Every structure is written in structure tokens, then in C-alpha cells.
Amino acid sequence: MQEQVPARSDEAPILKGVWLTEHAVRTSLEEVLMEMLEPNQPRPDLRRSLIEELSRPVKLTRVIVHLEQLGADAGGEIPFVLVAPKHTKGPWEAVLLRPGSDGLIGIVVNTRDHGRVALVHKVFAHFSDPLKHLIRRYAVLAADRESHEGIVDRLCGELDHARLYTELMTEARRHVQMLDPSVLFGPDGEIRVQLGSVSQTVRSLLREDLRGEQLFILPHTLFESGTNYGDIEFLIYLNFFLGEGSPTRIVGTAHQKRTFYRLLTLVIFGIFDPEAPAPPSFEQLRQAYGVPDPDAFHLFRQAFELYAARQRGDATSPLRRLDDYVDFTVLSPGETVVPIARRRGDTPLGQVRLRPHPPGGFDVRIVLGDGRSSEKRMEVTPPARKETHIPAALRRPLQFATSRPRFGVTPLGSSHGFDPLGDLTSFVIWINGKGFLVDPSPEALTYLRRIGVAPVDIPYVFLTHVHADHDGGLLEKLLSWSRTTLIASDVVFRAFLEKAELITGHDFGHEGLVKHLPANPGPPLSIEVGGDTITVETRWNLHPIPTNGFKIGVAGRTFGYSGDTQYDPELLTAMRERDDLTARQYEDLTHFFWAADGTPRVDLLYHEAGIPPVHTDRRQLETLSPSMKARTFLVHVADKDVPPGAVPSKPPLFSTQALLPPTTQSREAILLDTMRLVSYLHDVPTHTLETLLRGAEICSYHRHALIVRRGPLGEKEPLHFFIIADGEVSVKEGGVVKTRLKKADTFGEWGISHQRGYRVADVVASRPCQCIRLSEAQYWWLVERHPAVQERVAKIRALLPRLEMARDRHRLQGRANVSSPLGLMTRTTSGQLAKLAMFGELRNLKKNQTVIVEGEEPDGFFILLSGHLSATVGGWVVGELSEGDSFGEIALLEGGKRHATIRVVSVDAEVLFMRTRDFRRLLETLPAFSWGIWEMAGRRRHTSGQSQAAKEVSPADGVRARDQGTANLGQHRPTSDYPPHNR
Numbered sequence: 001m002q003e004q005v006p007a008r009s010d011e012a013p014i015l016k017g018v019w020l021t022e023h024a025v026r027t028s029l030e031e032v033l034m035e036m037l038e039p040n041q042p043r044p045d046l047r048r049s050l051i052e053e054l055s056r057p058v059k060l061t062r063v064i065v066h067l068e069q070l071g072a073d074a075g076g077e078i079p080f081v082l083v084a085p086k087h088t089k090g091p092w093e094a095v096l097l098r099p100g101s102d103g104l105i106g107i108v109v110n111t112r113d114h115g116r117v118a119l120v121h122k123v124f125a126h127f128s129d130p131l132k133h134l135i136r137r138y139a140v141l142a143a144d145r146e147s148h149e150g151i152v153d154r155l156c157g158e159l160d161h162a163r164l165y166t167e168l169m170t171e172a173r174r175h176v177q178m179l180d181p182s183v184l185f186g187p188d189g190e191i192r193v194q195l196g197s198v199s200q201t202v203r204s205l206l207r208e209d210l211r212g213e214q215l216f217i218l219p220h221t222l223f224e225s226g227t228n229y230g231d232i233e234f235l236i237y238l239n240f241f242l243g244e245g246s247p248t249r250i251v252g253t254a255h256q257k258r259t260f261y262r263l264l265t266l267v268i269f270g271i272f273d274p275e276a277p278a279p280p281s282f283e284q285l286r287q288a289y290g291v292p293d294p295d296a297f298h299l300f301r302q303a304f305e306l307y308a309a310r311q312r313g314d315a316t317s318p319l320r321r322l323d324d325y326v327d328f329t330v331l332s333p334g335e336t337v338v339p340i341a342r343r344r345g346d347t348p349l350g351q352v353r354l355r356p357h358p359p360g361g362f363d364v365r366i367v368l369g370d371g372r373s374s375e376k377r378m379e380v381t382p383p384a385r386k387e388t389h390i391p392a393a394l395r396r397p398l399q400f401a402t403s404r405p406r407f408g409v410t411p412l413g414s415s416h417g418f419d420p421l422g423d424l425t426s427f428v429i430w431i432n433g434k435g436f437l438v439d440p441s442p443e444a445l446t447y448l449r450r451i452g453v454a455p456v457d458i459p460y461v462f463l464t465h466v467h468a469d470h471d472g473g474l475l476e477k478l479l480s481w482s483r484t485t486l487i488a489s490d491v492v493f494r495a496f497l498e499k500a501e502l503i504t505g506h507d508f509g510h511e512g513l514v515k516h517l518p519a520n521p522g523p524p525l526s527i528e529v530g531g532d533t534i535t536v537e538t539r540w541n542l543h544p545i546p547t548n549g550f551k552i553g554v555a556g557r558t559f560g561y562s563g564d565t566q567y568d569p570e571l572l573t574a575m576r577e578r579d580d581l582t583a584r585q586y587e588d589l590t591h592f593f594w595a596a597d598g599t600p601r602v603d604l605l606y607h608e609a610g611i612p613p614v615h616t617d618r619r620q621l622e623t624l625s626p627s628m629k630a631r632t633f634l635v636h637v638a639d640k641d642v643p644p645g646a647v648p649s650k651p652p653l654f655s656t657q658a659l660l661p662p663t664t665q666s667r668e669a670i671l672l673d674t675m676r677l678v679s680y681l682h683d684v685p686t687h688t689l690e691t692l693l694r695g696a697e698i699c700s701y702h703r704h705a706l707i708v709r710r711g712p713l714g715e716k717e718p719l720h721f722f723i724i725a726d727g728e729v730s731v732k733e734g735g736v737v738k739t740r741l742k743k744a745d746t747f748g749e750w751g752i753s754h755q756r757g758y759r760v761a762d763v764v765a766s767r768p769c770q771c772i773r774l775s776e777a778q779y780w781w782l783v784e785r786h787p788a789v790q791e792r793v794a795k796i797r798a799l800l801p802r803l804e805m806a807r808d809r810h811r812l813q814g815r816a817n818v819s820s821p822l823g824l825m826t827r828t829t830s831g832q833l834a835k836l837a838m839f840g841e842l843r844n845l846k847k848n849q850t851v852i853v854e855g856e857e858p859d860g861f862f863i864l865l866s867g868h869l870s871a872t873v874g875g876w877v878v879g880e881l882s883e884g885d886s887f888g889e890i891a892l893l894e895g896g897k898r899h900a901t902i903r904v905v906s907v908d909a910e911v912l913f914m915r916t917r918d919f920r921r922l923l924e925t926l927p928a929f930s931w932g933i934w935e936m937a938g939r940r941r942h943t944s945g946q947s948q949a950a951k952e953v954s955p956a957d958g959v960r961a962r963d964q965g966t967a968n969l970g971q972h973r974p975t976s977d978y979p980p981h982n983r
Contacts, residue, residue: 014110015055016142018118018135020103020172022165023421025148026389032104036091044704057110070122076136078143079114080106084122092121093179098384099200100207100421103169103176105135108143116143126175131168134159170209177208181379186212186350186366191340193352193364195219196229198383199442199472202238206420213340214239215352218252218260219380220360223504225827226476227442229380230503232260233267233468234417236325240309242418246343247327251336251354257328263502264322266495267467270545272304274319289546290490292520295582299540300491302580307544307614331356385446386423394654399452400700400726400770401433401674402667405658406532407554409604411635411651412444416610417469419638423653424469427606427635428458430656431554432530433670436460436487438561440473447654452727452767454743456482456677460527462519463488464563465547466495475500478514481832481928485515487525489538491546493518511934513927519550521588530669539588541565542572544614549592551602557659560593560602564636567607567616598625603659606651608636621648668693671772674725677744679834680792688785697773698725701765708748708763719776721748727769732762739804740766745831749793752779792838799837799912804830806865810884824932825863825884832926836863839918845909851887851902858891858898861919867909871900880905890937892919 017029030051037047073080085092095104106120118139124132134155141151156162177183182195190212194201196219205214214235222230232250239246252260265273271289272280279301285291291300309320329338338352350368357363357377365375397403398410408430415422426444429436435458437444448458461477461484464470474496478484486493493516500508508514519525525536534554541547541563549563569590576586593602605628609618618634618641633651634642642650651657675681675689701707707729713719724745730737731747738761741747747763783790807825828836840863845851851862854873869881878900881887890899914922923930 014108014116014143014145015051016108016145017104017148018106018108018120018138018142019148020105020169020176022152022162022169023102025102027102029104029107031389032095033107036095039091054107054109057112057115067119071125073120073124073132073136075132077140078108078116078118078136080118080120080124080136080139082122082125083119094384096121096123096176097180099204099386100388103173105172105176106139108139118143123175123179126178128171131171134165134168135172167209170207170211174208174211177204180381181376182381184364184366184374184376184378186368187372187374188368190349191215191352191366191368193217193354193366193378195362195364195378196222196380197232197235198227198229199231199468200383200386201231202234202417203420205235205238206418213249213342213349215249215251215338215340217354217362217364217378218250218256220356221380222256223475225382226479227383228472228475228503230256230260231468231472233264236264236268238418240325243343245324247323247325249327249329249338249340251329251331251338254330257330259502260326260328261322263499264325266499266502267545268322268325269308270304271300271491271495274308275321289494292490292522295585296491296521296540299542299581299585300546302575303542303544306542383442386443388423388443388447388653390447390450390654394656395451397656398430399768401457401670402662402698402725402770404430404433404662405656405660406662406666407431407557407559407660408656408658409559409606409651410656411606411633411653412447413441414635414650414653415638416615416636418611422638424472425608425635426473428453429462429552429559431534432532432666433457433662433673434459434529436462436552437477438462439464439470440477441469442473442476445473445476451654454482454726455480456743457726459483460485460487460517462550463492463496464541464549464561465492465543465545466499467545467564470564471496471499475504478508479928479931481829481926483515483925483927485517487517487519487536489520489546489548490518492548495546505938506931506934512923512930519548521548530666530673532666539592540585542589551592555660558602558604559659560605562593562605562607562616564608564610564615565589566613567620568613569620594624594628598628600625600628600631603631604657605632606635607632607648609634609642610636618642618646622646624648671698671725674744675723675772678723678746679744679831679838680789680796684782684786684789688782692774692778692782693772695775695778698770699773700770701727701768703765703767705765706762707765707771708759708761710759710762712758719748719752720773721752721776721779722746722763723772723774725770725772727765728767729769730764730766732764733760739830742829742831745834749779750797752776753783753790753793796834796837799840799842800830800834802842802865802910803833803837803863803912806863806884807833809882813882813884824886824929824936827928832929835922835926836912836914839922840912840914843911843913845904845911847904847907849904849909851904851911852898852900854899854901855897858888858916860916861888861892861914862886862902863912863914865910865912867904868906869902869909870905871902873900886933886936889919889933892916893933893937 015029019025033051034044034047037050041047041050067083067085069081069083071082073082095101105124106118108116108118111117124135127135137155137158138151141154146154152165156165159165174185174189178185184193185191192212193215195217197216216232216235218230222228232248236248239248271285282291282294282297285297291297310317311320329336335353335355340349340352341347342349348369350366353365353367355363361377361379364378365373367373409427410430411427413423413426415424417424423443424441426437426439426441429438435453437458440461461474463474463486488496497509500506506513517525517527519536519538521538521540527534527536532554534552536550536552538548538550541549543564547564549561549565551558551560572581572586572589575581581589593605594600607616607621609616609621615636618637621632624632629647632648634648635650637650639650671693672686672689675693681689724741724743726743729741731739731741751759807828810825851869863886864881864883866883870877871879871881881902887902891897923933
């Protein structure tokens with residue numbers, strides 16, 4: 001680095017970002033830096049101090065933040081220091097790779113030894129010379145305190161065209177993508193290989209401007225931790241429908257090919273298979289999917305014929321086959337070679353050579369025709385969720401259930417799957433504090449967490465159809481630690497069950513992972529929510545696969561959602577005249593939300609306006625009556641496709657539209673529901689809880705507020721215990737967070753019953769929270785009437801620390817062995833562990849003691865809290881168990897006898913034992929627990945089968961061999977012939 005004149009101590013502070021975006025920067029530099037510094041400095045106040053220091057010339061360049069300096073670039077007016085995180089996967093990479101990120105590539109700071117310096121991420125070294133020059137100029141203008149918008153305008157002027165600036169930003173984003181271990185580009189950027197595909201992949205490709213040719217490798221494990229790593233549905237739509245009929249290149253196993261072809265048939269063609277020997281009859285589809293009547297069957301068939309892609313332009317030509325959509329290469333033993341040619345012109349570009357690398361990666365090399373190559377050991381990476389700022393004023397009405405409307409709607413996304421900037425359409429319908437999440441997207445779930453909405457407060461999901469832009473977050477939602485009820489028509493529900501089984505290998509119906517409320521066209525569905533009876537009416541839509549629109553009514557007010565449909569009065573009238581639609585279907589498709597004279601039948605309507613012809617052309621909705629347009633908002637449409645001032649317009653994201661305000665009665669019902677969720681109050685009579693609530697205080701705390709102070713109480717200081725109604729608190733000892741508590745968790749009761757006059761920990765609000773605060777007298781009043789409460793509190797107090805310790809050790813083992821799928825215990829919170837504690841009992845064991853015996857009748861389920869156990873089958877050792885592992889589930893799930901003998905091999909051991917009745921209760925109420933149990937059972941069946949075949953298996957291949965899991969796409973259920981289900 002060239003010598004610089006040291007900065008003067010009176011130099012004005014400066015701290016500016018260098019951003020890789022042609023659009024407005026949506027996140028502040030301070031917010032990004034706070035996130036980047038958190039892994040090394042968890043305390044927010046100290047992080048803010050570090051950021052403030054960066055703006056002043058007080059630090060030497062070499063000691064700034066936690067970065068490794070790799071070199072320098074002196075090609076501009078301001079020296080660049082190329083840096084990288086000291087750890088392989090640092091927070092800066094996470095920020096850069098986040099979908100829709102503003103792309104913070106550098107930070108302009110003041111230093112004591114070199115004055116103004118730009119700290120630039122190491123990826124800068126791979127930029128082209130024009131892009132490097134642009135970034136250097138940006139840094140100079142940023143150092144002069146120019147705004148981002150001003151810099152972009154200035155640089156666009158220097159380049160003579162804004163398009164050139166956009167092209168350079170697109171190049172920069174492609175280079176940034178190379179930081180992702182799951183992405184590899186060829187030397188000239190014309191070939192792109194990706195291991196796995198997630199919900200954001202299509203939008204990332206669109207932001208990269210779809211340059212070149214792509215190849216997608218399916219990883220061994222396709223569904224894990226709520227994420228589908230084989231989400232290729234919209235890739236195929238993108239390449240085929242927007243890429244002029246191009247098939248998507250995919251590499252996978254022969255089994256994955258069979259499974260994906262069945263999955264693609266379901267999502268592209270719906271309940272009809274164009275490659276079947278003969279079209280299915282109504283009776284076949286009634287049995288397989290619950291098609292209710294011949295009229296619905298005829299509508300589905302008409303939609304299939306109307307929208308299916310054909311080999312030629314006329315309606316009588318044959319349908320395109322799946323091989324027209326997918327170019328699938330089956331993995332070979334050893335190395336697989338995939339030739340890559342340019343789609344247009346069929347010009348050879350090179351080849352991709354790939355070889356599996358245990359446990360789940362691939363060694364990949366791209367070789368061009370001229371001999372140049374690039375290579376990488378590719379790994380699947382968890383998806384980064386899009387960062388979107390949610391203003392506090394919009395979060396505040398939703399973070400506490402008692403503030404939510406009695407009836408209202410909050411949009412969490414309003415675009416479609418081909419918009420690189422917008423989020424998928426998803427929204428919450430609030431009814432008495434509880435949410436009905438419509439067509440959940442992964443981003444919607446992230447936004448709800450960020451707002452502070454507890455998963456238990458979204459007990460319902462409405463699914464309109466099974467396209468990936470509508471059900472992409474559904475599996476994650478269903479597998480949370482709270483039970484979700486799925487509202488859908490029978491046809492859509494059965495299609496979802498089939499899709500879920502193809503993706504995960506699990507039968508969600510059989511395993512009790514979802515509860516279904518049928519919402520079929522015809523008589524309305526009634527549901528009781530918080531004292532109100534709501535009605536749900538549905539219709540069939542005109543869409544390539546079975547789809548519903550709906551209306552929801554509460555206390556005389558009605559909300560409507562069109563769902564995906566082609567609203568085109570001329571087309572619908574022609575179909576009616578040809579008897580392709582019944583009179584009822586025609587009426588539903590034209591006048592479900594408004595009467596023939598234009599009079600509204602709803603108070604608020606969300607209507608889709610996606611890409612025609614399978615969606616509604618926005619201009620059709622401009623013909624609605626003025627009163628109907630005033631209450632209609634457009635969704636499933638990109639912002640750029642709705643002109644300013646258009647009516648209807650799009651709903652403001654995260655802004656809640658209230659149809660009915662909350663009432664005193666609705667707030668009381670919400671708080672009572674929260675009290676019923678407390679593990680040790682689950683069977684306390686309602687009248688007792690109502691009495692407690694009448695005497696309670698409802699206290700709200702801002703973030704970082706001290707709720708309970710550690711130490712002795714004052715002479716007249718009262719004792720309280722607390723039920724968290726919403727938000728989160730941290731329990732701290734000596735400034736160290738010991739545990740975090742969330743909705744329906746409690747604290748303070750042990751201080752009343754056992755620690756008179758002294759608090760052993762600080763309790764601090766880690767995010768805004770609301771608590772039900774009860775007095776000491778109320779606690780003893782409760783215990784006097786229900787003595788079991790104190791027994792349960794004591795039991796949880798005794799067992800919870802042991803469970804937390806076993807969980808933490810289990811997590812450490814998982815981090816040490818990255819190839820192992822996460823176990824049952826790893827994601828449990830303290831509140832969830834409290835439920836396990838309440839329904840379990842502690843058992844102490846000695847060395848060589850037998851815990852269960854192969855061939856005996858099962859009586860319960862076990863979690864190992866401490867010690868070490870061995871598992872044998874037929875006298876052969878098949879594996880070992882360590883702290884946090886659980887066992888005994890297979891016989892309970894399948895019936896029959898114990899499958900293995902488990903014996904203590906350590907000096908002693910502690911286990912939590914749960915009787916069969918309580919085990920089944922947890923399976924029914926906690927989907928994540930149920931999922932974990934079925935996953936573990938599948939892995940052990942697989943391992944047991946291997947051991948029987950081999951007669952002797954080493955411990956590494958036994959019970960602990962988690963890399964052999966069932967999370968493989970449909971691995972244990974062969975693809976069935978048509979029809980796929982007969983439920």
C-alpha cells in the first residue's frame with residue numbers, strides 16, 4: 001500500500017458503504033455492520049461503539065474489525081484494502097449472498113495511519129477492469145459524502161448510458177455468487193453449475209440476467225430442516241415458458257429422475273398425466289384425489305386442455321412431453337460427464353465433470369472447448385432469507401396478539417415467482433389475534449418471525465393450489481413446534497399430500513403431520529375462532545391445475561381472495577356457450593366477488609393480476625365498477641407492471657387493513673388461549689384461568705427492558721410470576737444468557753415457592769414483549785385448588801436443566817460431524833423441552849444395565865440425558881447412543897416388539913422415560929417432534945436392514961449412521977403407477 005498522510009484528529013467522521021446495486025439501498029450501513037459484527041461481539045452496545053469508532057481516525061488499518069487483510073489495490077484515488085472474514089463462512093458472505101441484497105462490497109472508513117481507506121471484500125480481485133474502475137470511482141464519491149442515488153446518477157453519466165451500469169452490476173452479482181459453495185461458473189461465465197435449488201434460485205438467476213447455460217445437480221439429501229433443496233419447479237417454468245421452450249438440465253440418480261417426473265406431472269399438468277396410456281375416468285380421479293362430481297372433473301379437463309403446451313401452435317397438436325421440459329442426466333458410477341451446448345444454435349461450449357464426494361457434496365470441474373477450466377468442491381448451503389426492512393410502525397400493531405384486529409389482513413408479499421425483486425404473494429387474515437396464513441412462502445414465515453408473531457398464533461393455513469409460488473413455505477410451517485390446520489379443498493389437499501411425499505419421503509397424513517379442514521365449493525365451512533364463527537366459501541378457478549378462490553366472513557364483514565385464475569369475461573362467456581362451463585361455474589368465475597350489476601359482495605378483495613394468459617390481465621380489473629375497484633387490491637403482480645396511480649393498486653406491504661377492530665372480549669379470549677398453552681396449566685379449568693386473568697396485570701416491555709433483577713428483594717418488594725403472552729425474554733446470570741423464553745413460557749414461580757427473598761437471575765426483554773403478571777397470592781391460590789401445578793413446576797425445574805444440557809451437547813456433536821443430519825433435540829427451545837420434562841420421568845442406570853430388550857413388548861420412549869449406551873440386534877452391535885439421542889420409537893410407531901437391545905456401557909447413565917400414552921400425545925400436538933421421530937425411525941430401519949444383510953456392522957454404520965437418513969426425496973416409497981393415491 002502506498003504511504004498516506006496520517007489523518008488529522010479533527011477530520012470529519014466518515015463511514016460510507018460501497019453498494020452493488022443500481023436501485024435504492026433499502027438497508028442502512030449501520031444495520032448491516034451490526035449484523036456482520038454480531039458473531040464476534042454479541043452485545044449490541046459494544047457493536048455500536050465499534051461502528052462509531054470506524055468513522056473516526058482512531059484505529060490502525062490492520063486492527064479494524066475482525067477481518068483478514070489479503071492485499072491492496074492502489075489503482076484509484078483512495079487505497080483499497082482487500083479483506084476477508086477470518087472464518088471460512090463469515091457474516092459478510094452471508095450478507096452478500098442474501099437474496100435481494102443491496103450488495104455491500106466495501107466500506108469507506110477513516111484510519112489513523114492511512115487516512116481514508118476502502119475495506120473491500122476479496123471478491124473484488126476477480127472483477128473485470130471496467131467493473132474495478134467503477135467500484136473505485138464509487139468509493140471516491142462515497143468518501144466525498146455523495147448519496148448512493150447521486151453516485152449512481154453520476155456514474156451512469158460517466159458511462160454514457162444507465163444500461164452499462166446495470167450490466168456491470170449484473171456482472172458483479174455473478175462474481176458474488178461464486179462465494180456460494182453451491183455455485184460454480186466457468187472461466188468465461190457462460191456455464192453455471194449449482195448444487196441443489198431452493199425457492200430463491202429463480203429470482204437469483206433473474207438478477208444475474210439469465211446469461212449462459214445452467215446445470216443443476218440434485219444433492220443426496222433433498223429435504224432437510226424444513227428446506228426443499230430440490231425445488232426445481234419454477235426453474236423449469238422459467239426455462240421453458242420464458243426461455244423459448246428450453247429444457248432444464250438436471251443431474252441426479254435414477255430414482256430421483258422417476259420421482260421428479262411424477263412430481264413435475266403433478267405440478268405442470270395437475271391430476272391428468274399426458275403420458276398415461278389412457279385418460280383417467282371421473283371415478284378414478286374421485287378415488288385418487290377426491291374430485292367431487294362430474295362437473296368439476298369436466299372443468300379440470302377443460303383447463304388441462306386449454307393451458308397445456310403443445311408441440312405446435314394449434315389446439316389439436318400433441319402435448320409436449322416431460323422430456324421437452326427436462327434434460328435429465330442420470331449419475332454414473334464414478335465420474336459423470338455432461339456435455340454443454342448453447343441452446344440456440346447448438347454450439348458446443350464444453351463439458352461439466354462431476355464426481356460425488358461424501359457425505360453429500362460433489363467435486364465439479366467445468367472444462368471449456370479451448371481447455372480453460374474452473375473447479376470447486378461443491379456443498380449444499382442453507383438458503384439465505386431475503387432481507388426486507390419492516391418499519392416499526394407496521395410491526396407494532398402485530399407483535400402482540402392483543403393489538404391485532406378482530407378481523408383484518410396483512411400482506412407479506414404481493415408478487416410472483418418471475419419477479420427478481422418482489423416477494424411471492426402471501427398474506428395473513430387475522431381473526432381475534434389468530435392468523436390464517438394464505439399460500440405460505442418461505443419469506444412470509446421469515447417476516448412473521450421478524451415482526452414477532454409466534455408460530456402458535458398462526459394455527460391455520462389456507463392453500464389455494466400446489467404450485468411452488470403458493471406452497472413453498474408450507475412444509476416448513478407444518479413441521480414447526482405448533483400444530484397447523486390446513487384449509488383446502490379435498491382435491492388440493494390430496495395433491496399436496498402426494499407432492500409432500502414425493503419431496504420428503506413422508507406420508508404426512510399417515511404420520512399425523514397435518515390436520516385437514518375440507519373447504520370445497522358448495523355449502524360454506526364454519527370455524528369457531530376466539531368466540532366468533534367464521535364462514536369460508538370457495539369456488540373452482542380457471543387455472544392449469546385445480547385451484548380455489550375463497551371468501552371469509554366474520555360478523556357481517558367479508559374478505560375475498562381470487563386465487564390464481566384467468567378472469568376474462570369474453571373467454572368465460574365463450575366457454576359457457578360451448579357448455580365447457582356449467583351455469584354455477586360461470587357464475588362463480590364471473591360474479592363470486594361482485595354482482596352482475598357491479599355491486600360488491602366483499603368489503604375487501606385481493607385479486608391476482610399475474611402474467612397472462614394463465615392469470616388475469618390487470619386491464620380486465622380496470623373495467624370493474626368504481627365501488628368494486630375502490631375495495632380491490634392487486635397481488636401476484638410485479639411493482640413495475642402496475643403504473644403509478646393505477647386503480648386498483650397494490651396493497652402496501654406489512655400494512656394491516658382492519659375490517660373489525662379488536663374488542664375487550666377478543667383480547668381476553670387471546671390471553672386465556674395463551675394461559676392454556678402453559679405446559680403445567682393445560683388441564684386447569686377455564687373458570688380458574690378466567691379468575692386468574694381478572695386479577696392479573698398485562699405488562700408490556702420494550703427491548704432491553706429489565707423485568708426481573710438478580711439479587712435480594714427489598715423489604716416490601718412484592719413477588720410475581722409471569723406468563724409471556726408475546727415476545728421473548730433472556731434469562732441471564734452474570735451477563736451470560738442461560739436461556740431464552742417465548743410465548744407461553746413462564747418465569748418467577750420457583751422464586752415464589754422455593755427462593756423466598758432472592759432472585760437468582762436477571763430477566764431481560766430480548767425483543768418487545770407482553771407478559772401476564774400474577775401475584776404471589778394468586779400463585780398460592782392456584783396451587784391450593786390444583787396441587788398438581790406445584791408438582792409439575794418442581795418436575796420441570798428438576799428435569800429442564802438436564803434436558804438443556806443434553807440438547808447443547810447434542811448440538812456440539814452435530815457441529816463436530818457436519819455430515820450428520822440434525823437430531824431430534826437440536827432445535828428444541830426451553831419451552832418445548834419443558835413439555836418433554838412434564839410428560840417424562842428420570843431414570844438412573846448403572847453400567848451393564850439393560851434399558852430395553854429385543855423382542856419385548858414396548859412400554860415407552862427414551863431420551864439419553866447422560867452416559868453412553870450400545871445397541872445390539874441379534875447379538876450383533878449395530879451402534880451407540882450418546883447424550884441427546886433418543887430411542888425406543890420404532891416399536892411404538894409400528895406396533896410389535898422391540899427391535900434392539902439397549903445396554904449401558906458407561907459407568908452410569910440417566911434417561912428421560914416417556915410412557916406410550918404421553919409419547920402419542922406429543923406426536924399429536926408437536927409436529928416437529930413427530931417429524932423427528934419418524935425421520936429417526938426411518939434411519940434406524942435402514943441401518944438395521946444393512947446390519948442384517950452384513951451380519952456385522954461397525955458402530956459408525958449403526959444407530960449413529962445419520963447420513964443414511966430418509967430425508968431423500970421419496971427414497972423409501974417407489975413411485976406408484978397412475979392413479980398415485982387411493983385415500
